[in-house]
Amino acid sequence: MLDRYGVGSDTAAALLMAAGDNPERMASEASFAALCGVSPAGRGVSRATMNRATAVLTEWDSRVTESPAEALQRQHREELAEARRKLQESRRKCRRLQDQLDAAAIVITTLLAEQAAMQKQEARRTAAVIPLGRSHAIHE
Structure with missing residues (x-):
């Protein structure tokens, strides 16, 4: 046949x-x-x-x-569409995480700069020499 x-x-x-x-x-x-x-x-x-x-x-x-080959093609198209949907969702999630990481890096850089400025200011303040009077120095 x-x-x-x-x-x-x-x-x-x-x-x-x-x-x-x-x-x-x-x-x-x-x-x-x-x-x-x-x-x-x-x-x-x-x-x-x-x-x-x-x-x-x-x-x-x-x-x-719908032959078996067509059914298999349809199934593959559906699986491909699902994989594409998942890929798009993963890309969106990666973009969100990258945005959060960028924001955290900016905050950390700002905090480090502020800390360095405060340390310099503190160093200047404690490095100042205060002259002591003679009478005060003899008692010590």
Whole structure:
């Protein structure tokens, strides 16, 4: 069956499922088409048979519309979209953390500069020599 043009593994599997476990039920291609519900409708065909054919064709279309490869592609597209969303969220988080780090660096630099200025001011204040009077120096 797979040697036929246009018949792939999905099509062959669906046809074999339609044939069932009794291949002797099909004496010709016409009987196989009738079993699948795709034979041309003749004058003696009932409405029930036509409805069954329509149902079989609808089921066939639903199976053929998304092959396993298409389902896998769809799944990969969904996974890729999720990965992209997570990547964007991670980038936003990294930007926030970088902004916080930059702010902390500015605060630390400012505090260090203020500390150095205060230390210089304190050093000048304690380095001043206060002359003592002679009378005060003799008592010591």
